[in-house]
Every structure is written in C-alpha cells, then in structure tokens.
Amino acid sequence: DTGVSQDPRHKITKRGQNVTFRCDPISEHNRLYWYRQTLGQGPEFLTYFQNEAQLEKSRLLSDRFSAERPKGSFSTLEIQRTEQGDSAMYLCASSSLLAGDYNEQFFGPGTRLTVL
Amino acid sequence: GQNIDQPTEMTATEGAIVQINCTYQTSGFNGLFWYQQHAGEAPTFLSYNVLDGLEEKGRFSSFLSRSKGYSYLLLKELQMKDSASYLCAVWDSNYQLIWGAGTKLIIKP
Numbered sequence: 001d002t003g004v005s006q007d008p009r010h011k012i013t014k015r016g017q018n019v020t021f022r023c024d025p026i027s028e029h030n031r032l033y034w035y036r037q038t039l040g041q042g043p044e045f046l047t048y049f050q051n052e053a054q055l056e057k058s059r060l061l062s063d064r065f066s067a068e069r070p071k072g073s074f075s076t077l078e079i080q081r082t083e084q085g086d087s088a089m090y091l092c093a094s095s096s097l098l099a100g101d102y103n104e105q106f107f108g109p110g111t112r113l114t115v116l
Numbered sequence: 117g118q119n120i121d122q123p124t125e126m127t128a129t130e131g132a133i134v135q136i137n138c139t140y141q142t143s144g145f146n147g148l149f150w151y152q153q154h155a156g157e158a159p160t161f162l163s164y165n166v167l168d169g170l171e172e173k174g175r176f177s178s179f180l181s182r183s184k185g186y187s188y189l190l191l192k193e194l195q196m197k198d199s200a201s202y203l204c205a206v207w208d209s210n211y212q213l214i215w216g217a218g219t220k221l222i223i224k225p
Contacts, residue, residue, distance in 0.1 A: 033213075042120075042203050042215030043159070056212065091158060103207065104149075107158035 002026075004108035006092050012114045013082055020078045021111045025094030032075050033105060034067055035091040043091055049075060050097075082115045089113075118142045120216035122204050127222045128194055136189045136202050136219045144209020150178050150189045151203040153218065159203055162189070191221075199223045 005024045013019050025032045030051050035043035046065065047057045051072040064082075069075040079086055089112050093105040120140045128134040140148070147166040151159035165171055165180035165187060177190040189202055201218040208214055 040124075040217065042205070042217050043213075044215070045212055048212075056210070097211075103211070104161050104164065105213065107160070109158050 004092060004094050004106050006090075006108040006111050008111055009109060010112045010114075012116065014116050015084060016081055018078065018080045019082060019113065020076055021090055021092075021113075022074060022076050023092030023094075023108055024074045025092070026096075026106055027073075029094035029096045029106070030072070031095045031097055031103070032069055033093040033095075034075070034077050035093065037089045037091055037110075038087075046077070079113075082113075084115045087113055087115045118206075118208065118214050120204055120206060120214060122202075122216040122219045124217070125220045125222065127224060128191075130194055130196060130223055130225050132194050133190065133192050134194060134221065136191075136204075136221065138187045138189070138204030138216060140185050140187070140204070140206045140214075140216075142206045142208045142214055145182060146207040146209065146211060148178075148180055148187050149205045149207070149213065150176075150187075151205065153201045153203055155200070162202075194223050196223050196225070 007022045033048040034046040037043045047067050049069040052069050064080045067077045089110045091110045092108045095103045095105045097103050122138045150162040153159040163178040170179045175192045180187045201220050203218045204216040205213045
C-alpha cells in the first residue's frame with residue numbers, strides 16, 4: 001500500500017516564477033483534494049476533483065492557481081507568478097466516497113513551498 | 117460564516133487524561149472529524165462522529181452534541197508520542213471539510 005504521494009517534498013523559488021506540484025492518490029480513490037496550510041493553522045481548502053471533474057474551487061483561490069486531474073488519477077497544482085504570500089505547505093488528500101461511507105481523507109506528506 | 121473554535125494550546129502530564137474541545141458553526145452538518153498532526157507531517161485520521169454520543173477507540177474517545185455544536189476529543193493514559201496538534205473538522209452541507217486551526221498538545225514527563 002503506497003498511500004498518497006506528493007512531489008516534490010520541498011520547493012524553493014523566486015517571486016514571479018511558476019511552480020507545479022504533483023499528487024498521486026491512493027489508486028482506488030475517486031476523490032482528490034488540494035489544501036494549503038500555514039504554520040499554526042488548519043488546512044485551507046483549495047479545490048477538489050471527483051474522478052477527472054473539478055467540482056469545487058475555493059472562492060479565495062486567485063486566478064494564479066490552477067489544478068488538473070486529466071485522467072482521473074494523478075493531479076497537478078500550478079501556481080503562476082508566485083508571491084511571498086504563497087509560501088505554505090500544500091497538502092493533497094484522497095478519499096473514496098461510497099454509499100454510507102464517511103469520506104475519510106488520506107493525506108500525502110505535503111509539498112513545502114518557500115517563495116523568496 | 118463558518119467557524120470552528122478550538123483552544124490554541126494545551127499542556128498535560130504523561131499518564132494523565134486530557135480533553136480537547138471543539139465548537140462549530142457551519143452551513144449544514146454531515147459529520148465531525150478529529151485528525152492528529154505531528155509537526156512537519158500530514159494529518160492522520162483519528163475519529164468520525166455523525167450521531168450524538170461517545171465513540172471510543174482505544175485510548176482515544178470522541179464525543180458529539182449536534183444541538184450544542186460541540187465535540188471533544190478525550191485522550192487517556194497520555195504518552196509522549198501524543199504531543200501533536202489535534203484538528204477538528206466539520207463536513208458541511210456541501211460535503212466540504214471545514215477545518216479548525218488545531219490545538220497544540222504538549223505532554224510533559
């Protein structure tokens with residue numbers, strides 16, 4: 001059982017550069033979530049997919065953020081023209097919402113982004 | 117708006133019992149989760165409550181009162197490895213998880 005994996009684990013970039021993160025969910029999970037977490041705060045919802053369809057996107061998410069899940073398996077999160085305020089841990093989680101299930105989300109190790 | 121409140125930090129002694137409270141105001145309710153998060157790591161699932169009452173799982177128990185918008189996580193026989201942040205999250209009417217900021221639990225010998 002490989003669990004949820006994320007790549008890279010750490011990313012340091014200069015302000016204004018574009019960055020892309022990858023998430024590989026647990027293989028049989030149809031739901032995939034992206035969160036952002038800063039120190040001392042809980043995860044902040046960014047967006048989620050059911051299979052390849054992006055069903056919800058946070059209103060707080062600027063147009064610089066985009067996510068894809070082209071074949072309903074792995075997902076990518078891209079941040080364009082990064083700003084220092086984008087520095088955070090980016091968490092991916094997956095779940096399998098079955099009838100009567102409670103949608104336990106399994107988290108990956110996260111990608112820590114530092115924007116200089 | 118949607119709001120989840122937890123204490124920022126708590127301290128307890130190894131071997132003791134601690135109760136971490138969580139109050140919530142959300143648009144709808146489809147269940148409440150508790151997650152544990154060690155520093156620098158991802159959250160891991162501890163418990164889920166959707167009906168009123170107490171759910172017990174080993175040293176950890178979680179309680180829910182939907183009428184009061186209140187839950188608590190009870191940790192017994194505390195061990196040093198229980199030092200972590202404990203996150204309360206509510207599954208709202210849109211089936212989104214709304215997260216609290218977490219309670220940092222410090223265990224002292």
